[in-house]
Amino acid sequence: MNPSLAPRPARGPVSRAAAGTLALALTASAAALAPARGAAADLLHPSGKGVAEGGAIWAGPRPSGPPRRVVVLAPSLTDVVLALGLRDRLVGVTRLDDAPEVADLPRVGGFLDPNPEAILGLSPDLVLWVTDGGALPAVRRLAELSRASRRPFPILALPIVNVADVLATPRVVGDALGDPAGGERLSRALAAGVESIRMRGEGLRRRRVLFVVGREPLVVGGPGSFADELLRIAGAENVVAGARPWPIYPLEKAVADDPELVVDAAAREPAGGIHRLAAIPAVRRGAVVRLSSDDLLRAGPRMVPGLEELFRGIHPEASSTGFRAEPGADAPRPSGAPGAAPPPAREPAPARPGGSRP
C-alpha cells in the first residue's frame, strides 16, 4: 500500500543504531514478563469460587489477634460489620456508605475506585474487599505495598456473587474480626429469614416477572444474575431468557415476553421514569412493584428485608399475615440488620453482585 515503508537494508550509522535500540527495547520488554506476573497474583487469579464455596482469599498475614483498625471497601460489608455489633473496629469506609452509624468515618474512595493512599493513611490492620475487577489494580497495588512494608496487613477478598455467598459472608467476616460465634449467628439468622420467604412462596402460583434495574437503556436481571435467584426465592419466574446476567434488553422483546408484573428496582431513579416502558402491557396496567430502596441488591444483611418487600410486592395475597422479616431471636443488633432499612441515598448501588451495572 505504501511503497515508502518497504523494508530495505539498514544504511548509515544512525539508522542502524536506531534499529538496534528498538530491537533492544522490544527484547527487554519481553524479558520483563516474569516481574509483571509476580506479586499479589493470588488476588488476581481467584479460584472462581464464591464465599459460600470457600472462595474467600486472604492476601497477606492472617491477623494474630482481633483486628482493631478495619477498612471496609464495600457498603454491604460495612452492614455486616455493623450487624455484628463491631462498629468500633471500623476506621474507614467508602464514600458510598450511607449507614448513619458510619457517617463520621473517613472515606477511602468508592467501591470501584478505592484510594490506596487514603487506605494506607489510616494504618489499617485489616482491609475487607468484595472482589471486583474495577478496583483490582488499586487493591493489588495495596497488597504489594502491604507485603513490602514492615507492618504488613491482610486484605480479605470476598467474592460475593449469589445468595449463598451473601449468607456465608457474616461467618467469614465474623471469623476475621475475632467473633466467629457472632458471625455464625448472623449467618444463620439471615439464612432463616431467606428460608422463611422461600417456604411461604412455595405453595403460591409463580408469577412471571420482568426485573428492571435500569430504564434507559432497559437493563434487566437475566438468567444467572443475583436478581434471577431472588425472584425464584420470592416465588416468581423470570421472563428473561438468554445467556447474559444483566443484558441491555430490547424493549420489543420485553413487550413480547408479556410479564404479569414488572419489578422496578431502579430505586434511585424517579418512580415516574417507569412510564418510559409503557409499551410493556404490565406497565400500562399498573402492574408494577416498585422497590423503595436498593436494599434487595445490596449483597449484605439488608438483602433480607429487601427480599421481604419483593415477596410482598409479588404476592400481595399472601402478605396479609403481617409477617415482618424475622431473622431470629438471636440476631445481635438491629442496626443494619434485617428489618432496619435506612433511607436510600443518592449514589448508585455499590455492591451489585455479578457486576455489570451499566
Place this chain on the structure above:
Amino acid sequence: MTLSPAARLALALAAGLLAVGLAVAASCALGAQPISLGAALAGAEPDASILLGLRLPRAVLAALVGCALAAAGTALQALLRNPLAEPFVLGVSGGAALGGSIVLVAAAGLARVAGSAGEALGTAPPVALGAVAGAIAATLLVFGLGRVAGRLVPEAALLVGIVFNAFVAGVITLMKMLVPPEQANRLLYWLLGAVGYESPGTIAVGAALVLGSVAVLVLLSARLNLLTLGDEEAATLGLDVRRVRALVFFAASAATGAAVALAGMVGFVGLIVPHLVRRVVGPDHRLLVPASALFGAAFLVLADAGARLAFLPLGTEPPVGAVTAFLGGPFFLWLLRRSARPEEGTA
C-alpha cells in the same frame, strides 16, 4: 541570543530535566493523604509506603506516558508536515487501544479453555505488544489512505484518523458486550485514559519500550529536519527517505503503543507539548524532539497531579485523559484556526 547548537541543546535538556524533577516532586508532595516527607524518607509508615510505593511510581508512570506521547506527536508532525498531527487525533492511540483490547479479549477467551495460557496472555507484555502492533497498523492505514494521487495530504490523513477513532470506539464497545463484566471494566479503562497504580514489573516493561522508541526518535531527529523539507528535497540532500520514514513510523507507533498499554487513550499531549516547546526552542528537531519528550513527561505528571487534587473534596478523581482533552480540545481548534491563515507557515 547567540548560543552554539551544543549549548542550546544542553540548556534545553537541563531545563527539561529540571521541569520533570519539579513536576515529580510536586506530584509526590501532594495527595489525598497528608504525609510528612521527612518521616517518609526516614522509613516511617504509612508515609513511606504512600510516598515511595504509590505516589512515586504513579508519577514515573505519568512521566513515561507523557514522554512517549509528546515525542511521538513531534515525530508525526514532522512526517505529516502539519502541526495538527498527534497520536490521538491521527487514530494511532485508537489503533493501540484496539490491538491491546483484542489481546485482552483473546486472553479472556483462552482462559476459559486453557486457564494458565490465557492468564499469561492477559499480562502486561503481550498486551503491550498487541498495543504496539495496533498502533503500527493504524499508522500505516492513516498514512496509506491519507494519500491522494500518490501525495500525502495532511487533511485527508487527519480525517482518516478521526474516522478510524470513531470506528475503534465502536468496535471496543462491541467487544465490551461480549466479555465478562470484569473484562469490560478493563476495556473501559482503555478508552478513558487514566494513570493508575501499576506494578513495578509493568512499569519496567513500559519504560523499556518508551525509552527505546524515544531514543530512536532522538537519534533520527536531524533527519526529521530534512524530512520536513519535503521528500524530493530530502532525497536530493542524500537522505534515504523511505528508510528513515519507516523507522520514524515504527518508533512513533511503538512509543504510542507503550503509552496506551500503560495508561489507555490519553489525548492531546502530543499536540500541546510540542507546540509550546517549538515556540521556545524553534523548529530544529535536534532540540525539539528531546525537549518535547522531557516537557511532555513533566506536563502529564502535573496533569495527573491536577486530576488527583481537583476533585479531592468529593473523594474521587477523574481520569487524566479527561484533563488533557479539556485542555487539548480547545487548543486543537485554536491551532486549526491559526494554521488556516494563509500568511502562517506550518512548522
